[in-house]
Each structure stands twice: as C-alpha cells, then as structure tokens.
Amino acid sequence: MTDSSGLSRRGLLGLVGTGVGAGVLGLGLGVGADRAVTAHAGGSSGASASYPFFGRHQSGIVTAAQDRLHFAAFDVADGVSRNELIELLQDWSYAASRLTAGLDVSPTGATGGSLAAPPDDTGEARGLPAAGLTVTIGVGPTLFTTADGTDRFGLASRRPPALIELPHFSGDQLIEAASGGDLCIQACSDDPQVAVHAIRNLSRIAFGRASLRWSQLGFGRTSSTTRGQTTLRNLFGFKDGTANVKAEDTAAVDEGVWAAAGDGAGWMAGGSYLVARKIRMTIETWDHASLGEQQTVIGRDKAEGAPLSGGTEFTEPDFTVAATDGGGPAIAPDSHVALAHPRNNDGATLLRRGYNFVDGNDELGRLNAGLFFLCFNRDARRQFVPIQQALARSDRMSEYVKHVGSAIFAIPPGASEGGWVGETLFA
Amino acid sequence: MTDSSGLSRRGLLGLVGTGVGAGVLGLGLGVGADRAVTAHAGGSSGASASYPFFGRHQSGIVTAAQDRLHFAAFDVADGVSRNELIELLQDWSYAASRLTAGLDVSPTGATGGSLAAPPDDTGEARGLPAAGLTVTIGVGPTLFTTADGTDRFGLASRRPPALIELPHFSGDQLIEAASGGDLCIQACSDDPQVAVHAIRNLSRIAFGRASLRWSQLGFGRTSSTTRGQTTLRNLFGFKDGTANVKAEDTAAVDEGVWAAAGDGAGWMAGGSYLVARKIRMTIETWDHASLGEQQTVIGRDKAEGAPLSGGTEFTEPDFTVAATDGGGPAIAPDSHVALAHPRNNDGATLLRRGYNFVDGNDELGRLNAGLFFLCFNRDARRQFVPIQQALARSDRMSEYVKHVGSAIFAIPPGASEGGWVGETLFA
Numbered sequence: 116m117t118d119s120s121g122l123s124r125r126g127l128l129g130l131v132g133t134g135v136g137a138g139v140l141g142l143g144l145g146v147g148a149d150r151a152v153t154a155h156a157g158g159s160s161g162a163s164a165s166y167p168f169f170g171r172h173q174s175g176i177v178t179a180a181q182d183r184l185h186f187a188a189f190d191v192a193d194g195v196s197r198n199e200l201i202e203l204l205q206d207w208s209y210a211a212s213r214l215t216a217g218l219d220v221s222p223t224g225a226t227g228g229s230l231a232a233p234p235d236d237t238g239e240a241r242g243l244p245a246a247g248l249t250v251t252i253g254v255g256p257t258l259f260t261t262a263d264g265t266d267r268f269g270l271a272s273r274r275p276p277a278l279i280e281l282p283h284f285s286g287d288q289l290i291e292a293a294s295g296g297d298l299c300i301q302a303c304s305d306d307p308q309v310a311v312h313a314i315r316n317l318s319r320i321a322f323g324r325a326s327l328r329w330s331q332l333g334f335g336r337t338s339s340t341t342r343g344q345t346t347l348r349n350l351f352g353f354k355d356g357t358a359n360v361k362a363e364d365t366a367a368v369d370e371g372v373w374a375a376a377g378d379g380a381g382w383m384a385g386g387s388y389l390v391a392r393k394i395r396m397t398i399e400t401w402d403h404a405s406l407g408e409q410q411t412v413i414g415r416d417k418a419e420g421a422p423l424s425g426g427t428e429f430t431e432p433d434f435t436v437a438a439t440d441g442g443g444p445a446i447a448p449d450s451h452v453a454l455a456h457p458r459n460n461d462g463a464t465l466l467r468r469g470y471n472f473v474d475g476n477d478e479l480g481r482l483n484a485g486l487f488f489l490c491f492n493r494d495a496r497r498q499f500v501p502i503q504q505a506l507a508r509s510d511r512m513s514e515y516v517k518h519v520g521s522a523i524f525a526i527p528p529g530a531s532e533g534g535w536v537g538e539t540l541f542a
Numbered sequence: 543m544t545d546s547s548g549l550s551r552r553g554l555l556g557l558v559g560t561g562v563g564a565g566v567l568g569l570g571l572g573v574g575a576d577r578a579v580t581a582h583a584g585g586s587s588g589a590s591a592s593y594p595f596f597g598r599h600q601s602g603i604v605t606a607a608q609d610r611l612h613f614a615a616f617d618v619a620d621g622v623s624r625n626e627l628i629e630l631l632q633d634w635s636y637a638a639s640r641l642t643a644g645l646d647v648s649p650t651g652a653t654g655g656s657l658a659a660p661p662d663d664t665g666e667a668r669g670l671p672a673a674g675l676t677v678t679i680g681v682g683p684t685l686f687t688t689a690d691g692t693d694r695f696g697l698a699s700r701r702p703p704a705l706i707e708l709p710h711f712s713g714d715q716l717i718e719a720a721s722g723g724d725l726c727i728q729a730c731s732d733d734p735q736v737a738v739h740a741i742r743n744l745s746r747i748a749f750g751r752a753s754l755r756w757s758q759l760g761f762g763r764t765s766s767t768t769r770g771q772t773t774l775r776n777l778f779g780f781k782d783g784t785a786n787v788k789a790e791d792t793a794a795v796d797e798g799v800w801a802a803a804g805d806g807a808g809w810m811a812g813g814s815y816l817v818a819r820k821i822r823m824t825i826e827t828w829d830h831a832s833l834g835e836q837q838t839v840i841g842r843d844k845a846e847g848a849p850l851s852g853g854t855e856f857t858e859p860d861f862t863v864a865a866t867d868g869g870g871p872a873i874a875p876d877s878h879v880a881l882a883h884p885r886n887n888d889g890a891t892l893l894r895r896g897y898n899f900v901d902g903n904d905e906l907g908r909l910n911a912g913l914f915f916l917c918f919n920r921d922a923r924r925q926f927v928p929i930q931q932a933l934a935r936s937d938r939m940s941e942y943v944k945h946v947g948s949a950i951f952a953i954p955p956g957a958s959e960g961g962w963v964g965e966t967l968f969a
C-alpha cells in the first residue's frame with residue numbers, strides 16, 4: 116500500500132518501509148531542532164501555548180480546552196497489513212510530535228526539499244505558532260472486529276471490554292457516513308488554520324493506508340476543562356459545561372476519565388474512551404421558544420447560568436426547591452440539568468470537550484448548526500451510555516436536537532519520548 | 543409578511559410596522575447605552591477592537607481584515623413589498639449597529655425580555671466582546687430586475703450599470719444554489735462565534751421577509767488590507783495577497799474601490815461592488831505536484847513569497863528576468879502572478895478580502911476545501927471581469943481549482959448616524 120503514498124514512498128518520515136523496529140528510531144528526530152518557530156504577527160490568535168505530544172496521557176483530554184477543533188475519522192484501506200497499520204500510527208505520532216511543537220511534519224517540511232518532488236508539508240501553517248495544538252489519536256471498535264467477525268489485524272483478543280458498540284438511543288437519526296471509523300484524530304488549537312493543517316497533513320500521510328471517513332470543524336469550545344477557563348455558550352445561547360469535570364479535580368479525573376490497568380485491557384492504562392456525537396440543533400424551533408420554556412428545558416437561567424433552584428452559576432442545583440409559582444419543583448425533573456446530574460446517574464460524570472458547529476445552511480435556508488459533543492470517560496457502559504439513555508428517554512431538550520453522528524474510540528495512553536501512540540496495543 | 547416574524551410582530555426593534563419615516567427614528571437608540579460589554583476572559587481571541595457601523599463607507603471593506611468570516615446571501619420572499627424591504631434594511635442596520643458595538647440585537651436582548659416570549663437575541667455571543675465585528679450589507683442584481691424582467695421593487699431604473707451579471711468564465715462549474723442572491727451580509731470578526739451570532743440573528747430578523755440562500759464560513763484571512771498586517775497563507779500553502787491594495791494607499795482605494803457620483807449611479811457614491819467566488823481547490827492534486835511546479839504556477843517561491851524574478855516578498859515582479867536555467871522567463875507568462883498583475887490588466891487592481899474554507903470532506907475522503915474569494919472593486923467590468931477572464935483563459939492554476947460559487951453585489955455607501963444602509967437607493 117505504501118507505494119501509493121507520496122510521503123511513504125520516499126520514506127521522508129524515516130519510518131515507512133524500514134520495518135517496525137527501525138521505524139521507531141526515527142521518532143522524535145529533529146523535533147525543535149531544525150528551525151525556529153516564527154511568531155505569528157498577523158492574526159488575532161497570538162496564543163503561544165504549546166503542549167507536549169509525549170507523556171503518560173495523550174494531550175487534548177484534560178488540556179485546557181482550546182477554542183477550535185478539526186476532528187477526523189478514518190477507515191483503514193482494504194489490504195493494509197498489521198505492520199502497515201503500525202507504521203501509520205508511528206508516522207502519525209512522529210508527525211504529530213512535530214506539529215504540536217509548531218513545526219512542519221518533517222525536517223524538510225514545506226519548502227526545504229527538492230524542487231522536483233512534492234513538499235513533505237503543505238505549508239499553510241508556516242509562520243503560525245503551535246497555537247496550543249494537540250493531536251489526540253484513537254482507535255475504533257471496527258479495528259478490532261468487523262461486523263462479520265473478521266479479525267483484520269489480529270487484534271480481536273485485545274479489544275477492551277469498554278470499547279463497546281454504542282447502543283441505539285431513542286430518537287437517534289444517525290447518518291452512517293458521519294458515524295463510526297477505524298481511527299480518529301482530534302486536533303484542537305486556538306487557531307483553526309493550525310488545526311486544519313494538522314488534519315490535512317496527517318490525512319496526507321495516511322494516503323493509501325487510511326482515508327477520511329468523516330470530519331468536523333468546530334469553532335467555539337462549549338466546555339471548560341480547567342478551573343481558569345470562563346464558561347462559554349453553546350448555540351442555544353446557554354452557558355455549557357459549568358458542572359464539567361475539571362483537570363484540577365484529580366480524584367474525579369482518575370475515577371472517571373483514565374482507564375486503569377485492572378479495567379480489562381492493561382494496554383489501555385492511562386488512556387480513555389472518547390464518545391463523539393454530532394447533535395444538530397433545530398435552532399429555528401428553539402429561537403421561537405419562550406425564554407421561560409428555554410430555561411425550563413435547560414434547568415438554568417439564561418443570563419447567568421444559575422440553576423433555577425437559585426444561586427449563581429456554580430451553585431449546586433437543589434432538586435428539592437419548589438418553584439415560586441408553586442407548580443412543582445423549580446428545576447423540572449425532565450430538564451437537562453436534572454437528567455444529566457451525577458446524583459441521578461449513580462454518580463457518573465463525563466469530561467466534556469464539545470464544540471459549536473455551523474455547516475452552512477440547508478435548502479430551506481435554515482442554518483445547519485449545533486453541538487459537536489465530545490466526551491472522555493473511563494467506561495462508557497457506566498458513564499456516557501446510562502446518562503444518554505436517561506436524556507434520550509425523557510429530556511425536554513429532545514424536541515430541539517437531533518443526533519446525526521455517533522462514534523466511540525479507545526484513546527490509548529500517551530507515548531513516551533520516542534515511542535508512538537498505540538504501542539501498547541501491539542506490544 | 544411581518545406576521546410570520548417573531549421579532550417584527552412584536553415590533554421589538556422599534557421599526558417594523560411603524561412605516562418608513564417612523565422607523566428611522568428607532569435607529570441607533572440604545573447603542574452602547576443599555577449594558578456594558580463584559581470582557582471575554584475565556585477564549586484566546588481577546589481582540590477588543592470595535593469598528594463603527596455608521597460612516598461614509600461601510601466597514602468591512604478597507605477595515606483591517608479580521609481572521610474569521612461568516613458570509614450569507616439571502617433571497618427576498620415572494621410577496622414582500624417595497625416598504626417591507628426597506629423595513630428589513632432598517633432592521634438590519636439597527637441590529638448591526640448594536641452587534642458591532644458588542645451588544646445584543648435589541649436593548650431587551652437575550653435575557654431581558656418576558657419569560658413568556660422568545661428572547662430577541664439568541665444569546666451565544668453574551669460575554670464576548672465585539673471582536674472586531676463588521677457587518678457589510680449588499681444588494682444583488684436580482685433585486686433590481688429578475689430574469690423575466692419583473693421590476694419587483696420599482697428599482698429597475700436605479701440599477702447601477704456596474705452591477706452586471708457576471709459573465710461565464712472558462713472552466714466555471716457553478717452550483718446555482720451556492721451562487722447569486724438578492725441581498726448579502728458579510729460578517730467578519732476575530733471570533734467566529736461573534737460572526738456566526740451576527741448572521742444567525744440577522745437571518746432571524748429577516749424571517750418571513752428574506753431567507754438564507756447560501757452561506758459560507760471562512761477561517762483564515764488570505765489577504766491583508768492594511769500595511770500593518772502580516773501576509774498569511776492560503777491552502778496552497780503560499781502567501782496570498784502580498785500585492786493587495788492596502789487601506790493606506792488612498793489614491794488606489796479612491797481609484798479602484800469606491801464608486802463615485804459620476805460612475806452612473808449617484809446613490810452608490812462611496813459604495814463599492816463585491817464579487818464573491820467560491821473556489822474549491824483540488825488539494826490532493828496540488829499536494830502531489832512538485833515544489834517546482836507549485837512555484838511555477840504561482841510565480842513566487844513558497845518559502846518567502848518572493849517573485850521568481852528575485853528579491854523578497856514585496857519586491858515588484860520583473861517579467862523580463864530570465865530563468866537561471868535559460869529556459870525562458872523566471873516568471874512564467876501563464877503564472878498566476880503574471881496574469882493577475884496590474885501591468886497585464888491595464889492597471890486594474892482589486893481589494894481582495896478572501897478566506898480559507900474547509901467544508902468537511904467528500905465521500906472519497908477528500909477535504910472539501912479551498913478559497914472563498916472576496917474582492918471589492920469600483921467597477922467589475924474594468925477590474926474583476928477582465929482579470930478573471932485572463933486567469934480563466936490561461937492560468938496554470940486552473941488545473942488545481944474549480945469555481946463552484948459566484949455572486950456580485952452592490953455595496954451601498956455607509957449610513958450616517960441614525961440612517962440605514964440602502965437609504966440612498968430608495969431616496
């Protein structure tokens with residue numbers, strides 16, 4: 116397969132065609148060493164943050180949520196071997212380690228190669244800083260076992276019990292082409308051009324080995340993942356993610372985000388499970404709903420995001436407080452806040468990391484907009500699934516949303532310096 | 543028609559249903575007076591710039607190009623009267639004057655109204671600053687005369703000679719649904735959520751009177767419009783807009799951007815003409831082209847953006863310099879730089895204001911990406927059209943691009959304080 120990939124054919128990443136063992140030697144070479152990152156003086160996104168690619172956990176999970184997203188799901192091409200899949204993950208890891216440092220995908224990069232050959236890097240991020248880029252790589256259920264039971268890469272026995280196929284949820288209107296995937300890459304950055312550059316070049320590196328199945332751009336983070344971040348608003352106009360698990364809540368993160376060695380797949384220790392849901396909002400219907408109805412649906416007030424039981428944004432909702440009009444509880448039992456609250460879900464929490472999206476408009480002139488929901492959890496069977504089942508069953512919000520895309524991925528632990536994401540899976 | 547519009551029915555903008563004369567009284571009320579703009583501490587786009595909506599020219603033309611775009615083209619609904627069209631333009635102007643100041647569309651806004659009524663504003667920009675938002679309003683050829691000659695709003699005699707129907711260009715593969723439009727709004731901001739909020743709320747205000755025909759999000763400005771801005775890169779990976787007309791070049795701006803009273807439509811004096819072209823790049827083909835071929839196509843080097851005749855980015859191209867290999871001129875006559883250069887177009891220039899776009903991927907896994915080209919010119923018959931004809935005829939770049947959307951709009955002069963965009967058209 117590598118013959119059909121421009122990058123691989125020329126072995127530019129120092130990995131492909133040299134076999135697995137030799138390939139690993141190429142990792143990390145040249146990171147930070149071959150050219151300085153020039154400052155981005157032109158745009159507004161002067162974010163100079165940069166996050167390491169290597170580490171115990173992959174970046175892009177508890178990392179302070181960046182403002183922009185390009186997410187891509189890939190299918191591995193027919194005929195690709197186990198070793199070629201390994202090489203792809205090595206190539207991606209190597210390139211990602213450079214991209215997250217604000218570098219081109221290879222030392223030769225966009226402009227340093229031969230005039231007679233295509234450049235290694237497409238070049239549109241030259242002159243831009245890392246802008247907080249994180250590249251988070253995952254593997255989907257279909258990599259382990261296909262629907263007809265084929266063990267494509269000899270991985271069937273390695274499938275984590277937590278990497279389930281998501282069940283059908285009431286009201287799901289999933290588009291097959293916008294769901295699933297053998298592999299995924301989540302690229303988050305404070306500059307969309309940097310995130311797009313990462314996905315484009317990683318897709319290019321995959322050429323002939325894996326191809327884009329679906330992809331999604333997002334532009335406004337809807338969840339804070341650290342205490343220092345302001346809560347922003349989703350396209351319903353409400354603050355979103357107030358009660359999110361925060362990176363500083365290390366006990367909650369250890370309990371609810373990171374997979375442990377004893378969870379059923381030792382190779383996933385330090386990893387997590389990502390659930391992606393593309394939720395289209397019927398915003399015209401929402402926009403015609405009264406302020407009172409909107410607040411009842413959410414269970415919070417629109418101005419401040421305080422629970423309708425009183426207080427301020429970060430006050431805990433009190434489901435026992437009665438409404439001032441005497442007509443029942445202040446927070447409706449079928450409000451989003453009530454149904455999603457850990458108290459009503461055996462303590463289950465999610466680390467959410469969603470983004471707003473607008474994909475143009477439909478033929479009726481309605482904005483095709485909504486929430487690209489992303490969450491990380493330790494075991495979707497105990498966390499995402501029961502919470503979503505409760506919501507799908509009775510959430511007052513269901514009238515205003517339509518789930519059109521769905522996927523789950525195992526997010527392996529981070530790679531150690533010189534290693535690659537997925538190494539523990541193939542060990 | 544206004545019965546079907548939530549906003550208009552309640553007269554929330556103080557304009558609709560009160561007639562033209564009375565309506566104008568509502569304009570500008572409360573701008574900056576009703577609530578403070580709170581700082582946006584959460585995102586990276588801390589841009590605190592704000593541009594006035596009122597002025598001799600509309601903002602968003604020579605304004606320093608912001609980083610993000612949401613562009614929308616609208617069709618006026620059947621049965622809408624001339625007066626209702628005027629009211630729509632008044633409503634838009636009033637709302638835009640508030641939005642560009644970082645405010646909700648009305649004093650009541652997202653949260654200050656009755657619990658029993660839908661909020662005036664959808665709310666997702668609450669807490670965000672103006673972020674350099676500009677709202678630029680235009681009118682298309684079909685507002686003046688339809689294809690069958692109907693004079694829908696009594697405007698046929700007011701149609702500017704320069705507001706032509708664009709001719710077919712060689713290689714055009716236009717999608718009708720992504721082309722044309724009776725009205726347009728260009729919303730530029732350094733925060734995409736602010737630009738999206740503007741288009742969403744202006745679309746909502748138009749409900750029942752005009753509906754979205756097509757819309758486009760863009761994320762990386764490809765042209766500087768002031769000398770202080772760094773030249774950024776398009777998705778070919780090349781710097782774009784190096785030779786763009788800059789706001790500081792007042793003679794060039796007066797000559798090539800602003801319509802004058804003697805140009806054939808006195809009401810357009812101080813306005814301009816906007817051409818929008820959605821140009822999909824066949825980036826996989828481009829990415830397989832050699833660095834030498836890419837540079838030959840553009841006529842500049844990829845690293846610095848210098849013309850192939852030598853020098854640095856801002857050195858004037860010299861079309862007489864021979865290539866070092868002796869095989870002809872250093873800058874190919876059919877390169878993009880040569881064909882688009884004013885010297886080869888009777889001195890014609892364009893103020894470009896384009897954006898990169900990625901609209902997901904197609905079913906073959908190719909990114910649906912390219913350049914959303916926007917340019918302002920005084921008369922497309924002497925500027926955009928001949929330049930584009932030269933490019934379409936022989937540009938080496940044609941192999942790598944596909945024009946899929948096209949539109950032209952007259953951009954009226956700016957409104958004076960308390961006035962509205964389009965006032966001179968209907969005077």
